[in-house]
Amino acid sequence: MAVGDVYSDIQSVAAGAYLDIRPAAGVEVVIHNIYNEYDVQLEFYDGTNSLIFDTDAGAGIYAKYACHVNNTRRIRVKNKHATLAKLIGYDGVQSK
Numbered sequence: 001m002a003v004g005d006v007y008s009d010i011q012s013v014a015a016g017a018y019l020d021i022r023p024a025a026g027v028e029v030v031i032h033n034i035y036n037e038y039d040v041q042l043e044f045y046d047g048t049n050s051l052i053f054d055t056d057a058g059a060g061i062y063a064k065y066a067c068h069v070n071n072t073r074r075i076r077v078k079n080k081h082a083t084l085a086k087l088i089g090y091d092g093v094q095s096k
Contacts, residue, residue, distance in 0.1 A: 001027070001094050002094065003094055003095060003096065004093060004094065005093065005094045006091060006092075006093060007023065007029040007031075007091070007092050007093060007094050008089070008090060008091035008092070009021075009089060009090060010035070010087060010088070010089030010090075011087070011088060011089070012085045012086070012087055013077070013079040013085060013086060013087070013088045014079065014085050015079060015081045015082055015083050015084055015085060015086075016078070016079065016080075016081075016082070017078070017079055018043075018076045018077060018078050018079075019076070019077045019079075019088045019090075020045075020074055020075075020076050021034075021067075021069055021074055021075040021076070021077070021090050022069065022071060022074040023069065023070060023071060023074075023094070024071060025071045026071070026096075027070065027071065027094060027096060028068065028069070028070045028094070028095045028096035029068075029069055029070075029092050029093065029094050029095060030066055030067065030068055030069075030092050030093055030095050031065060031066075031067040031068075031069060031075060031090055031091070031092035032063075032064060032065055032066065032091060032092045032093070033061055033062060033063050033064070033065065033090060033091050033092070034061065034062040034065070034075070034077060034088070034089070034090045035060075035061050035087075035088065035089040035090065036056060036059060036060055036061070036077065036086070036087075036088050037059050037086040037087040037088065038058070038059065038079065038080070038081050038084075038086040039055070039056065039057050039058065039079075039080035039081065040055065040056050040077050040078060040079060040080060040088065041054075041055045041077070041078040041080055042054045042055070042056075042062070042075060042076070042077055042078075043075070043076040043077075043078065044073065044074075044075060045073070045074055045075070045076045046072060046073050046074075047072065050076070055080075067092075068095070070096075075090075077090075
């Protein structure tokens with residue numbers, strides 16, 4: 001990947017589990033949109049400290065954000081469903 005390339009993914013995330021938006025070491029990205037099929041919790045996370053900064057009920061999109069993440073400081077998206085895996089996705093661009 002190169003600076004300016006799209007950085008995106010969509011995954012089926014187990015009940016109560018997280019999708020970590022975490023690029024490889026040395027890479028930085030700006031996340032613009034996060035898509036969720038069900039209730040989610042968003043966290044800014046550094047491997048030790050977890051800052052919950054938003055939750056969403058139901059399917060939705062966090063649109064037009066500018067979340068800067070790298071391999072150490074990243075966004076985690078929790079699937080809040082009690083029993084079922086749900087789809088969570090994101091897109092952005094590589095900045096470094």
